[in-house]
Amino acid sequence: MNHSGFDPTCFDDALRQRHATAVAHVSARTQAQLRHRLAASTTAPRHVVRHRMAWVATTACAALFALVVGLQLRPQPTPVPSPATVLVDDSQGDANTAYASLDENPDLYLWLASSDAIALASE
């Protein structure tokens, strides 16, 4: 679909020449702003890195402080007797109590010797 008499190279050159003229005629104000923004761009990453390091340090300090406070506020474990010992003691205590109650209660033996107990046993 080539147009007759159309030379793409000449056409491209004409447009390229217009563009080159435009590049050469960027206003002084814009050129100054480009220089200023380039300078700002080259210094910005250092600020970013510095700010990032400050944030990391602040975060680390805050985390360390929170850890220390958390450790301080954690309830201290109290010494508790071992459950096995308690159980053994309780069982022994209960048995002794039962035997002692039998030894110390004469009513049981009086009842066993009574006629009520013999009647109950014979039923």
Added chain:
Amino acid sequence: MPDSATTSDAGPLPPATTVADSLEQFLSGIGARAFRFAELGLRHRDDALDAVQEAMMRMLGYRERPPTEWTPLFWSILRSRIVDMQRRRLFRLQWLTPAAHGDEDPIDWTDDTPGPARIHDGREGYARMADALAALPRRQREAFTLRIFEELDVATAARVMACSEGSVKTHLSRAREALQRQLEDWR
């Protein structure tokens, strides 16, 4: 694809910029061209300056890359920034400020050249070309400006535009056809 595109795209063009010694020197040298590129895409001076500055700031993160990669990297970053700003502006214009950018003169031009007639001719000619480029679809405008104005070769332009080399050639030929129709007297 027309023959004109294939003949014009056959050989690699010389690079538009030489390898700079430092990244700051590279960015300083490419600033005006980057501004014109952003201005063509955004049609707003301050937005174009913002896009260029953001691209420069991001480019500093690639300081460790070899200098030969700076050119495609920078144009790729700048193109992405322009696309982002175009999308943001589309949302803003549709929903928030429909009348924004209405009275803004899209062409920045210096006035310190002697001869008002020459100033007018140069500015009017570029403004007409910018209007014709603005009427193109975005990909066609990118292909044309990167290949013809920035003189990137096809492979580099494809890398910048994140597409295949064939797509670049197709976009370029369609852009050239459209521009040729709009700028009939420039042929």
